Amino acid sequence: MRHDEAVTNRTAPADKQPGTPPRRGRPRKGAGTLTRDAVIGAAISVIDEEGVEGVSMRTVARRLGVDAKSLYNYVDGKDHLLDAVAEHILVGVALPEPTGSLDADLRAIGRTFRAATLTHPRAGALVLTRQLSSSAGLRPVATVLSVLRAAGCGPDEAVHLLRTLLASVIGTLLREVSAGPTFGVVGPEATAARRRDLEDSGLPVLVEAAPYLARFSHDEEFEYALDLIVTAVTRKVDDGGRP
Known part of the structure; x- marks a missing residue:
C-alpha cells in the first residue's frame, strides 16, 4: 500500500468507512x-x-x-x-391597537388571546396557567391594564378588574381545550345520545334543560362569557367603581 493511501484510510471519518449505510x-x-x-x-x-x-x-x-x-x-x-x-x-399574540372604547378593546383582546391559545390547543394549559415574569409573558397583562387605566380606573381598581377578566377568559378557554362531557358534547350523534341520558335522569330540572345541556358550541360559550364579563366590567367602570 502506498503511503498516501495509508494516510487517507487512517484519517477517513467513521461514517465514511466502506460498508457503512448512509444515515436517514x-x-x-x-x-x-x-x-x-x-x-x-x-x-x-x-x-x-x-x-x-x-x-x-x-x-x-x-x-x-x-x-x-x-x-x-x-x-x-x-x-x-x-x-x-x-x-x-x-410572543405570537398580535394584540390589537387600543381604540379608546373600553368595551371594544376588551372584547378584541379576549378574542385575540383565544385565537393565539387555539393555535396549539394542547399547549393551551401552559399559556393559560404558567406565571411568566418575562416581558413577553407580561405584555398581555400590561395591555389590559393600560386599557383600564385609560378608561379612568385607578391602579388598585384596574388590578382587581384585570384579575376578574382573566379568571373568566382563562376559565372559559381551559374548558375549551380540556373540558369533559359535563359541559355538553359536539356533533349531532353525540348530542342526541347526551340528551337521552339527561332526559332519562328523572331529575325535572335536567329534563327541562336537556336540549341545551346536551349541545355545546365553543364559539357560543366563549362569546357569551366574554360578553358577560366585559359588560360587567364596563358598567362598573361607568359607575365609578361603585359596587
Missing part, C-alpha cells in the same frame, strides 16, 4: 444548527402530537436527533422549556 431521517448527533428556537419548536411539535405530558428533555432531543445533554445549552430543564414554549406562543 434525523441528522447526526450534534450536527446541524441547534438553536433555542429549534428546541422550542421541537417541544411544541411534541406537545401538538402527545400533549404536555409527552414532553421531556429526552423526547425533545430525540426529535432533534441530538443528545439530551446538548439541550441544556439553551434551557435549564423541563420547567424552563415549558415556560419558553408558553412565552413563544404569547
Whole structure:
C-alpha cells in the first residue's frame, strides 16, 4: 500500500468507512444548527402530537436527533422549556391597537388571546396557567391594564378588574381545550345520545334543560362569557367603581 493511501484510510471519518449505510431521517448527533428556537419548536411539535405530558428533555432531543445533554445549552430543564414554549406562543399574540372604547378593546383582546391559545390547543394549559415574569409573558397583562387605566380606573381598581377578566377568559378557554362531557358534547350523534341520558335522569330540572345541556358550541360559550364579563366590567367602570 502506498503511503498516501495509508494516510487517507487512517484519517477517513467513521461514517465514511466502506460498508457503512448512509444515515436517514434525523441528522447526526450534534450536527446541524441547534438553536433555542429549534428546541422550542421541537417541544411544541411534541406537545401538538402527545400533549404536555409527552414532553421531556429526552423526547425533545430525540426529535432533534441530538443528545439530551446538548439541550441544556439553551434551557435549564423541563420547567424552563415549558415556560419558553408558553412565552413563544404569547410572543405570537398580535394584540390589537387600543381604540379608546373600553368595551371594544376588551372584547378584541379576549378574542385575540383565544385565537393565539387555539393555535396549539394542547399547549393551551401552559399559556393559560404558567406565571411568566418575562416581558413577553407580561405584555398581555400590561395591555389590559393600560386599557383600564385609560378608561379612568385607578391602579388598585384596574388590578382587581384585570384579575376578574382573566379568571373568566382563562376559565372559559381551559374548558375549551380540556373540558369533559359535563359541559355538553359536539356533533349531532353525540348530542342526541347526551340528551337521552339527561332526559332519562328523572331529575325535572335536567329534563327541562336537556336540549341545551346536551349541545355545546365553543364559539357560543366563549362569546357569551366574554360578553358577560366585559359588560360587567364596563358598567362598573361607568359607575365609578361603585359596587
